[in-house]
Amino acid sequence: MNQYLPDAYTVRAAIALAVRAPSVHNTQPWEWRFSGRTVELRADARRHLRHTDPDGRDLLVSCGCVLHHFTVAAAALGWAAQIERLPEPGLLARITLVPHDTRDGDIALAAAIPRRRSDRRPFAERPLLVRDEVFLAKSATDHGALLRLLDDAPQLSALTGASLAARELHRADTDYGIELAAWSGRRYAPDGVPAQNAVHATEAPRVRDFADAQLADTAEPDGAALTVLATRGDEPADRLRAGEAASAVLLTATRLNLASCLVTEPLELTSTRALVRDCVLDGKLEPQLVVRVGYLPEGAAPLPATPRRPIGEVVRPFGHGYGVGLPIPAQLRRH
Structure with missing residues (x-):
């Protein structure tokens, strides 16, 4: 195994943690592809909420959340993500993974991913420090x-x-x-x-x-x-x-x-x-x-984790067409 290339298990593990990211209505509107040290992130046009999000803002913000989650997960696994954003139409990010000396802060931030919840309940009346x-x-x-x-x-x-x-x-x-x-x-x-x-x-x-x-x-x-x-x-x-x-x-x-x-x-x-x-x-x-x-009120019960799609549904090999033949959203075609 080439120590300077991440193996497929490592990349899939980073993606599996990344997709815990929040997204509008938990649509999880993303698609991942990878080969060697290169990982690509695309938006999944099938999951664009056209009436909630007519201009695609929430779609892009959601994909930005999962992109950052991926960089955090990769760093905790020993790989730094070098990101090229919007390099071509339909491609949100091209990521090159390079070896990285994992630090305690990387692990602590990645450990926060499975703990995070979108909590819509009222919070305690206690000011932030x-x-x-x-x-x-x-x-x-x-x-x-x-x-x-x-x-x-x-x-x-x-x-x-x-x-x-x-x-x-x-x-x-x-x-x-x-x-x-x-x-x-x-x-x-x-x-x-x-x-x-x-x-x-x-x-x-x-x-x-x-x-x-x-x-x-x-x-x-x-x-x-x-x-x-x-x-x-x-x-x-x-x-x-x-x-x-x-x-x-x-x-x-x-x-x-x-x-x-x-x-x-x-x-x-x-x-x-x-x-x-x-x-x-x-x-x-x-x-x-x-x-x-x-802060949550004292004694508030923890919320269950929201579900996520199987990793096999969001990771595709290079060479598959964008969004299974669906058109690229207009807001992405311009870039």
Whole structure:
């Protein structure tokens, strides 16, 4: 065996850990291929939510999350990932694996992957430590994004208003409702939002109206810190980078024993996204994600892990056509 080339078992092990990454409605919209030291990541066009995510933002952000998860997993297994982003139409990333001396921090961050959960329950009313705020913000800036903590009433009011408006617009959209119902309230499925992990929608911007939610909400106020993850631009590369930064923030939060959850609904519609950009970020940055971070109430039961597709469904050998013959989404054809 060539010690300078990863074996197939190692690459598949890294991908198996990477696909624990969060994705919009747990669609897991990614496809992996590898040969030797080269690994490629593509979006799976079959899993693009056309009514929830008409411009493909959530699709790219989801793929950015799994890309960062992969680099974390590979580092823990002794391989550094050198990434070429959007090198050709339809290809999100070409990754070259080179030998790497694994450090304690690599292992600690990879160990956070199976522990992380998208927790939509209310968090305890306990402020974040300043030290933790610094760590979370640095994890975003290290990956080309900014994490803005919302700490004043006008910002929080604007985000709440955008979330409520997005919810009402979505409730009036029949196609969106059909799509949401198809991807949530799942039981015994390898993808989608499981009923046992969804909370009855009561408070914006915390909860989306997922179908058949089994977690009862409480009357307790939500003490989560609300943050907006933003980029300076809004091109496909920015959205991919935003996903990588979001992954870093979530894994850092998990290492710090913080609960977390990504929120995208207020950013999926042009009007409500503009409200967040102009009233929360002063029109200077592009909002990509809302991230809730905080502490679970004492005695809160751990959530079960959400299911994942079998690794054989997401890994394909080189030479297979993109998306099994499906067209490349428009937002990827331009790059």
